[in-house]
Amino acid sequence: MAKDCSFDVVSEVDLQELDNAVNQTKKEIAQRYDFKGSKSAIELEGTEIKIIADNEYKLKAVIDILQSKMIKRKVSLKALTYGKVEPASGGTVRQALKIQKGIDKEKGKQIVSAVKELKLKVQAQVLEDQVRVTGKNKDDLQAVIQALKTKDFGIDLQFVNFRS
Structure with missing residues (x-):
């Protein structure tokens, strides 16, 4: 009798790399000429990044710097959910970026319905913050992985725990 093979679909963020990207963004803000004398700041607090800037233009510049640092550190931009821009004290603006963890x-x-649309002999089920896909044939599971990589669910997906 053939054993079931399985893998998990997860959405995780390397928090250490994200912390490094935030720290590099802080350093660049401190060094750049266009930020001299401004009240721009960025902080990583738990599962949220808080950005404060003089105006929306500088806020967008800080976000651009953060995004470039994240890309260099191979942290997906889909890991961030952008909150609305709010006025803050002293004529500044702030924005909170939520870090997306889990599905x-x-x-x-x-994801489960996308797997079912493939009409392969596999089962998919939601387990807390991940999706487990099981099946008898490894090739079917690899076909599921390839199909899910081509679709955009608005979050960054990783495929882990491939067991045969």
Whole structure:
């Protein structure tokens, strides 16, 4: 009897690399001429990045710097959920960026339905913040991975725990 093979679909962020990207952004803000004398700042607090700037233009510049540092450190930009820009004290503006960790139920259901549309002999189920795909044939599982890589669910997906 053939054993079941399985893998997990997860959405995780390397928090150490994200912390490094935030620290590099702080250093660049401190050194850049266009930020001299401005109140621009960026902080990583738990699962949220808080950005404060003089105006929306500088806020966008800080976000651009952060995004470039994240790309260099191979942290997906899909890992961030952007909050709305709010006025803050002293004529500044602020924005909170939420760090996306795990797959929520709604995205999990979308992934499961995408797997079912492939009409392969595999089963997909949502387990807390991940999706487990099981099947008898390794080739079917690899076909599922390739198909999921081509679709955009709005989050960064990783495929882990491939067991045969």
